[in-house]
Amino acid sequence: MLRVVICGGVDDGKSTLLGRLLYETDGILDDQLAxxxxxxxxxxTQGANLDFALLADGLAAEREQGITIxxxxxxxxxxxxxxxxxxxxxxxQYTRNMVTGASTADLAVILVDxxxxxxxxxxxxxxxxxxxxxxxxxxxxxxxxxxxxxEETFRKIEKxxxxxxxxxxxxxxxxxxxxxxxxxNLVAAGDRMPWYxxxxxxxxxxxxxxxxxxxxxxxxxxxxxxxxxNSEFRGYAGSVASGRVCAGDRVRVYPAGRExxxxxxxxxxxxxxxxxxxxxxxxTLADNIDVSRGDLIAGLADGPEVADQxxxxxxxxxxxxxxxxxxxxxxxxxxxxxxxxxAPKFRVDTDTFEHLAAKSLAANEIGVCNLSLDRALAFDxxxxxxxxxxxxxxxxxxxxxxGAGLLHFALRRAHNIHLQHVDVDHAARAxxxxxxxxxxxxTGLSGAGKSTIANLVDRxxxxxxxxxxxxxxxxxxxxxxxxxxxxxxxxxxNVRRVAEVAKLMADAGLIVLVSLISPYRLERxxxxxxxxxxxxxxxxxxxxxxxxEAERRDPKGLYRKARRGELAxxxxxxxxxxxxxxxxxxxxxxAGPPGAAAETLLEFLVSEKIIGR
Amino acid sequence: xxxxxxxxxxxxxxxxxxxxxxxxxxxxxxxxxxxxxAVLLHLAQKAFFPGKLPFPLLHVDTTWKFREMYAFxxxxxxxxxxxxxxxxxxxxLAKGINPFTHGSAVHTDIMKTQGLKQALDQxxxxxxxxxxxxxxxxxxxxxxxxxxxxxxxxxxxxRQRPELWRLYNVRKNKGESLRVFPLSDxxxxxxxxxxELERIPVVPLYFAKPRPIVERDGALIxxxxxxxxxxxxxxxxxxxxxxxxxxxxxxxxxxxxxxRTVADIVNEVRAARxxxxxxxxxxxxxxxxxxxxxxxxxx
Numbered sequence: 001m002l003r004v005v006i007c008g009g010v011d012d013g014k015s016t017l018l019g020r021l022l023y024e025t026d027g028i029l030d031d032q033l034a035x036x037x038x039x040x041x042x043x044x045t046q047g048a049n050l051d052f053a054l055l056a057d058g059l060a061a062e063r064e065q066g067i068t069i070x071x072x073x074x075x076x077x078x079x080x081x082x083x084x085x086x087x088x089x090x091x092x093q094y095t096r097n098m099v100t101g102a103s104t105a106d107l108a109v110i111l112v113d114x115x116x117x118x119x120x121x122x123x124x125x126x127x128x129x130x131x132x133x134x135x136x137x138x139x140x141x142x143x144x145x146x147x148x149x150x151e152e153t154f155r156k157i158e159k160x161x162x163x164x165x166x167x168x169x170x171x172x173x174x175x176x177x178x179x180x181x182x183x184x185n186l187v188a189a190g191d192r193m194p195w196y197x198x199x200x201x202x203x204x205x206x207x208x209x210x211x212x213x214x215x216x217x218x219x220x221x222x223x224x225x226x227x228x229x230n231s232e233f234r235g236y237a238g239s240v241a242s243g244r245v246c247a248g249d250r251v252r253v254y255p256a257g258r259e260x261x262x263x264x265x266x267x268x269x270x271x272x273x274x275x276x277x278x279x280x281x282x283x284t285l286a287d288n289i290d291v292s293r294g295d296l297i298a299g300l301a302d303g304p305e306v307a308d309q310x311x312x313x314x315x316x317x318x319x320x321x322x323x324x325x326x327x328x329x330x331x332x333x334x335x336x337x338x339x340x341x342x343a344p345k346f347r348v349d350t351d352t353f354e355h356l357a358a359k360s361l362a363a364n365e366i367g368v369c370n371l372s373l374d375r376a377l378a379f380d381x382x383x384x385x386x387x388x389x390x391x392x393x394x395x396x397x398x399x400x401x402x403g404a405g406l407l408h409f410a411l412r413r414a415h416n417i418h419l420q421h422v423d424v425d426h427a428a429r430a431x432x433x434x435x436x437x438x439x440x441x442x443t444g445l446s447g448a449g450k451s452t453i454a455n456l457v458d459r460x461x462x463x464x465x466x467x468x469x470x471x472x473x474x475x476x477x478x479x480x481x482x483x484x485x486x487x488x489x490x491x492x493x494n495v496r497r498v499a500e501v502a503k504l505m506a507d508a509g510l511i512v513l514v515s516l517i518s519p520y521r522l523e524r525x526x527x528x529x530x531x532x533x534x535x536x537x538x539x540x541x542x543x544x545x546x547x548x549e550a551e552r553r554d555p556k557g558l559y560r561k562a563r564r565g566e567l568a569x570x571x572x573x574x575x576x577x578x579x580x581x582x583x584x585x586x587x588x589x590x591a592g593p594p595g596a597a598a599e600t601l602l603e604f605l606v607s608e609k610i611i612g613r
Numbered sequence: 614x615x616x617x618x619x620x621x622x623x624x625x626x627x628x629x630x631x632x633x634x635x636x637x638x639x640x641x642x643x644x645x646x647x648x649x650x651a652v653l654l655h656l657a658q659k660a661f662f663p664g665k666l667p668f669p670l671l672h673v674d675t676t677w678k679f680r681e682m683y684a685f686x687x688x689x690x691x692x693x694x695x696x697x698x699x700x701x702x703x704x705x706l707a708k709g710i711n712p713f714t715h716g717s718a719v720h721t722d723i724m725k726t727q728g729l730k731q732a733l734d735q736x737x738x739x740x741x742x743x744x745x746x747x748x749x750x751x752x753x754x755x756x757x758x759x760x761x762x763x764x765x766x767x768x769x770x771x772r773q774r775p776e777l778w779r780l781y782n783v784r785k786n787k788g789e790s791l792r793v794f795p796l797s798d799x800x801x802x803x804x805x806x807x808x809e810l811e812r813i814p815v816v817p818l819y820f821a822k823p824r825p826i827v828e829r830d831g832a833l834i835x836x837x838x839x840x841x842x843x844x845x846x847x848x849x850x851x852x853x854x855x856x857x858x859x860x861x862x863x864x865x866x867x868x869x870x871x872x873r874t875v876a877d878i879v880n881e882v883r884a885a886r887x888x889x890x891x892x893x894x895x896x897x898x899x900x901x902x903x904x905x906x907x908x909x910x911x912x
Contacts, residue, residue, distance in 0.1 A: 001618055031887045070773060072754045073747050075800055082618050084798060096775055103777040224631045229664035237660070239628045239779075268662035278616050280627035280660070293635055317775055331780050334635070392780045399784040401774040 001082045002208060005101035005134065007094075007125045008111030013142045017111060017180035018074065018087055019052025021202065024187040025076055052180075071097050080206050094121075095128065095350070095364035096317040099404055102132035103390065107208045109138045109201070114147035114177070118160045120351045127350055130168040131313070131366070131406070133386055137165060137173045138204045144193065145179040151195045174204045215277040218302035219243030219251070220380070220388050222333035223295045227282055235266055235282040236291055241333070241387035243299065244276040245283070253289060254296040254378030255306045261286040294335030296378040296388070304378040304388060307410030310371050313382075314341065316361035318395060318402030323360050324369065325492040327526050328402065332391040335377055339393065342370040343489065359489045361403075370411060382406035396522060426536065429509030433467045437506040438610050439531045440601075441514045443524060443580060444543035445572050446558055447550035449589040449597065453543060454515040456598035461511060466611060469505055471498055473516040486569040492523055499527035506536040511610070519577045537610060541601060542580045545589030547572045584608075619807050626653075626795035627660040628779060629758060630742065633793045634660075634667050636783035637740035643729075644670040644697065646682045647859040648815050649744030649796060652804055654689075655813050656795060657742075669696040671732055671741075675724035676701060677712060677861035679837050685816045700732035712863045713842055720861070726911045730766050733790065740783070740791050748800045749889070752904035758797045764788035768908050801857075801889050802882045809875045818856045819878065821870040825849035832866035857889040 008014035022028050028036070033050075040051040076083040086101030088094070102108060108129040112122050122139075129137060139161050147153045158175040165173035176185055177196055184190030187202045199207065220241040227235040245251070249262045265272040266282040275281045283297065291297075298304055316322045324343030329336055346355035347367035361367045382389030393403035430437045440457070442450040451472055458470045477484070480497055484490040495518050502512045518524050524540060531538040550572070551559040562570035569575045580586075585604050587597040605611045616624070634640055642657060644650045657666055672686060690697040702710075705723040712720040733741060747754045757773050759781045774782050785791060796804070808815060825836045827849050834841075836849040841863060843849075854867035855878075872878045882889075 001621055029886055029888045070755050070770065071775075073798070074754065075748055075798075077800075100775040100777050104779075224628070225635045227661065227664050233663055235663075237631050239624060266663070268659045276616070278621055278624055280624040280631070282662070329784070331782065334632070386778065390778045390780070392777055392782065394782055394784055399782070399786060399789075401777075401782045404775070404777045 001084060002107060002205065002210060003084045003086070003105045004107050004109060004205065005086045005088060005098065005105040005129070006109040006111075007088050007098050007101070007129075008142075009113075009119070009121050012111040012113050013180045014087070014111050016052045017140060017142060017178070017186065017201075018085065020180055020183055021186055022074065022076060023052065024183060025078060025202070071101050078202070078206065083205065094124075095315060095366070098125065098128050099132055099315050099317075102129050102134050103386075103404070105129075105132070105134050106210045107136040107138065107205070108134045109140060109205075111140050111142050112157065112161075114141045114143050114150075114153055114157065117153075117157045118164065122161075123164060124350045126164055126168050126170060127353065130170050131315075133382065135169075135171045136208050137170050138201060138208075139165075139173060139175045140180075140201055141175060141177045142180050144177045144184065145182055149177075149179075149184075149192045151193075154196070172208075174199065176201055176204060214242040214385075214387065215244055217242035217277070217385055219245050219249075219297075219299040220304065220385065221245065221283065221297040222335070222388075223291055223293055223297065224334050225293060226291070233284070234288075235284045236297070237280075237282045238297075238334070239280045240275050240277050242277050242385055244274055245299070246274045247271070250300050251285075251297050252300060252303060253285075253291050254298060254304060255376045256290070256295075257306070258287075258289045259300070260289055294333070294377075296333060296335075298378070304380050305410050306376050306378050308373045308376040309411040310373075310379070311368065311408040311411060312371055312391075313366065313368050313406040313408065314344075314361060314393070315366050315404045316363055316402065317404065318400060319363055320395070320402070321360040321362045321488070322367075322393075322403060323489045323492045325489070325496045326520075326522055327396065329394040329396055330371070330373065330391050330405075331394065332377055332379060332407075333388060336394075337377060338374040339371045340373075341393075342372070343493075344369045359487060368408075371405070379407050379410075381408055396525075426507045426509055426534070429507075431509075433509050435466050435509070435511060436537065436610060437509050437511060438537040438539060438605075439502045439506050439512045439514060439527075440539045440541060440605070441502075441516070441518070441524065441527060442541045442543055443516065443518045443583075444589060445545060445547060445550045445577055446517055446570070447553045447555055448543040448545035449594050450515040450517075450543045452594045453587065453589075453597050453601065454513045456595060457601055458513050460598065460602055461611065464611065466511055467509065468511045468513060470513045470515065471502060471505075473498075473518075476516075486575070488520075488569075488575070491519065491575075495520070495523040495527060499523075499530050502527070503531050503534055503536070506531060507534060517571050517577070519571050519575065521578045521580070524580065537608075539585065539605070539608070539610070540580055540583040541585040541587060542583040543587050543589040543597070544579075549590045619803065619810060622796075622799055622803055623656065623659070623807070625779075625798065626656045629781070629793060629795040630657055630660040632779075632781050633740050633742065633759070633783060633791070637791075639736070639738050640668040640740040640742070641671045641698075641733075641736065641738040642666075642668055642742040643744070644672050644686070645744070645859075646672065646678065646686045646816060647744070648804055648808060648819060649746065651813050651815050652799075652807055653742060653744045653796060654695075655811060658693075666695065668742075669698050671736075671738070672697060672699045673725060673728045673732060674699050674701045675720070675728070675861050676706065677720075677724070677863060679816075679818055679835070679859065679862045679865075681818050682816055682859060685814075689814070698732070698736070700728060700735070702728035702731060711840070712861060713840075717864050720864075721906070721911075722909070724861075726906065726909055729911070733766065738790065739785065740793055742793050742795060744796050745794050746796050746799050746801075746804075756794070756797075758794050759783060760792045760794065761785065762790045762792060766790070766909075768792075770904070770908070802879070805875065805879045805882055809879055815875075816859060818859060820874070821853050821855040821872050821877075823851040823853050824867065826852045826854060826867060833868070834865075835862055835867055837862040 072087045074085040088097040088101040110125045154177045178185040185200045223236045225237040263284045263286045265275050327338050327340050330339035344358040344367035347358040380388040389407045391405045395402045461468045481494045505512045528538045561567040562573040571577050710723045826833050855870045872881045
């Protein structure tokens with residue numbers, strides 16, 4: 001089975017080429033052909049002839065608009081083998097679609113129009129194929145019928161293409177002159193281009209090899225599911241991602257690194273002596289050690305790396321940009337963890353391959369950044385092993401798949417810095433102060449009254465003899481975060497810093513009041529997880545003041561400036577505020593004096609036994 | 614050692630089944646009694662061996678399936694000790710919805726699509742396996758293996774999650790669900806070759822034998838029970854036929870065939886010049902009808 005990704009621009013005739021390839025290899029049945037004839041009459045662009053493009057466009061919206069929206073999967077069979085073809089649209093979302101199709105491909109078919117030659121988008125297709133590890137490319141120089149079947153035209157494109165293939169590290173490139181419309185050099189050579197002696201497109205596909213001989217790589221086995229039907233049997237279900245394993249082999253279970261022996265390779269048909277890449281089996285181990293979903297079993301030689309910080313290339317696919325400092329779910333193998341990307345080191349211009357400075361990654365942009373995980377994982381570099389080096393990123397609120405990543409290497413920083421154990425813990429420090437530590441996080445619009453309320457509560461707690469500190473957003477901006485601006489990426493980083501400082505202070509036993517706009521739900525959640533992860537109470541307080549009222553108060557004159565266009569990215573005006581969905585306390589900041597709101601908050605702290613009366 | 618195509622397809626389907634079960638709260642397998650369901654059930658038993666199936670089976674019964682399908686379903690459930698739940702849209706049944714009076718579109722919507730949604734909601738299933746394949750129909754070719762559905766069970770072809778490598782995103786919010794298709798990359802021929810290789814039992818309707826047939830709008834409809842109204846002068850005629858796909862008997866056309874064994878069927882499918890869904894009346898209810906039905910929550 002050979003997996004192929006086929007890519008080309010809107011007018012390169014990709015669907016026509018694919019449709020005709022299916023037709024000429026008998027992949028289209030009579031009733032489908034009859035439906036095609038009907039559709040050709042209704043939507044076709046080829047007059048009385050069959051419009052093969054309509055075969056590939058599966059959705060009604062696509063046929064009506066004459067465009068391809070999404071990746072489609074097609075099957076082609078020859079006596080030699082099965083082809084699984086990912087047909088990727090070339091226009092909108094081309095990066096996302098092509099990267100998806102190329103992630104599993106052994107070979108890429110790239111189309112160019114003979115009349116226009118190698119375009120910027122052709123270079124892009126080459127680059128993306130190479131990035132995703134596709135090392136074999138068939139470049140179909142299409143529409144030779146419209147280029148007078150000219151050898152000179154073809155040779156020039158061939159020369160450019162081969163030079164470019166070498167530059168992006170595509171080892172094997174076949175360049176073929178074709179006419180998808182007439183079928184020349186697709187399946188049969190035809191008689192219009194006698195000067196071309198090379199293979200047809202089909203012959204080039206038949207000659208290709210499966211790109212990564214995954215059974216020859218080191219053994220990798222991500223554990224999918226623990227099978228425990230009864231107390232007698234404990235097996236680890238999974239697919240061999242690469243390499244091979246025999247019963248009796250010594251293996252190591254990552255990330256913990258425990259060594260053990262493969263006892264049996266279980267399948268319903270019979271136990272196997274050996275399993276190779278691609279097989280789904282169930283392993284039992286000789287030792288009773290703790291193994292769960294997300295662990296990776298590997299051989300003793302050529303083991304994977306284990307780290308919680310990496311450098312990686314990220315292809316962004318989300319509608320919202322990737323922001324450094326924001327937490328995403330990361331799925332690598334069968335493990336799902338939280339990953340926080342740093343600010344991109346650079347993004348790649350896919351037309352010129354230049355490295356450009358970037359603070360975030362928008363949809364269909366590609367960049368390189370560091371990622372830090374909430375726990376260590378075993379991995380290989382993507383270049384060494386696709387199965388254990390490729391990951392996806394998932395938005396924690398929408399659950400959409402928003403990014404794909406290719407791991408480069410582990411960062412040594414975290415490796416050598418182990419957390420130092422401290423004997424006096426936060427509970428002990430707090431006991432000494434006669435209180436329980438907590439972080440009370442006030443969020444709301446600028447001018448909502450956060451700082452006024454926080455200040456009143458701080459005074460009341462001080463009067464009770466509590467040890468407190470008030471972290472105020474404006475004050476923080478003068479020191480800790482003086483290097484940050486007000487873009488989305490900088491706001492995320494600002495909240496991260498304040499959350500880390502609040503955590504340290506709570507660790508010192510303090511009751512910490514935070515007064516910070518903190519407009520995004522995800523970062524407030526990050527702050528909560530950070531604080532609660534250390535065993536400290538986190539209280540989210542939404543100071544709910546209508547925008548109109550905050551703007552009327554405008555204590556610092558900022559709304560007026562923002563309305564005049566002198567202040568960009570101002571929350572509530574041209575930057576969003578995401579209202580808390582489950583804050584512990586909601587204070588009505590629009591009605592009544594701030595003292596009443598402070599009283600309400602103090603009452604809550606008493607009722608939750610965070611403070612006494 | 615290189616894996617053959619069937620071994621590879623089998624391993625990938627098992628991988629998909631396990632991946633979904635590992636992350637699902639309350640999975641279910643849609644069991645439609647046909648050959649694809651038979652293969653899916655067989656693969657699931659392999660995936661979780663030596664354990665039992667970690668999910669129940671759900672049959673959405675329109676009450677219009679072939680009698681031999683009901684017999685086969687009950688026999689399979691009994692012999693293999695399966696947890697089979699059967700759901701019929703009671704409201705539709707009370708109204709007497711049937712394909713003859715109401716037409717195939719209304720019948721399919723109320724008894725199949727609405728019935729399926731009722732059952733999924735009633736049991737709170739969050740992941741439902743189905744035997745659909747991408748080679749069956751054009752809109753299926755664009756559907757993901759893990760196909761996300763909104764809380765209203767709707768499929769939005771323009772907002773599908775990209776599927777890279779073998780990393781399936783199984784996450785969803787409360788009320789949302791996933792339809793999962795482990796046989797996505799299989800073809801009809803693969804299914805029959807696998808049935809042959811693994812000796813998987815299938816409903817006898819797939820094998821040719823003389824059956825009482827009436828011809829309507831070019832479709833060979835089997836008169837399976839007395840509920841089928843015959844026109845004046847219309848008389849069932851014994852013809853040697855088999856079924857390439859199975860569904861509600863009034864909506865499922867037979868094909869003339871002499872294939873009496875699985876090996877005969879493999880040869881017949883290999884040489885076939887028409888696709889298997891041609892005999893299905895519901896696929897032809899207006900252009901792009903499968904796409905529309907899927908958006909409304911059909912499998």
